[in-house]
Amino acid sequence: RIFPNFPILIPFWALAxxxxxxxxxGLVFGVFPARRAAKLDPVQALSRR
Known part of the structure; x- marks a missing residue:
């Protein structure tokens, strides 16, 4: 350890x-686009336009 006597104190509000x-x-960039993509027709989603 570099700093053996240095206590790490993280306030609860910072952790929360x-x-x-x-x-x-995670919800905005993962779940929402995945749900929108799941509603698409696979043939239409994979077609090239």
Missing amino acids: TAVGVSLLT
């Missing part, structure tokens, strides 16, 4: 904010 932002980012 980080988890919340991570969940929101």
Whole structure:
């Protein structure tokens, strides 16, 4: 360890904010586009225009 006597203290609000932002980012950039793509017709989605 580089700093053996340095305690790491993370406030609860910072941890909760980080988890919340991570969940929101995952939903916006993962789940929502996947749900929209799942509604498409596969033949139409794979066709080249």
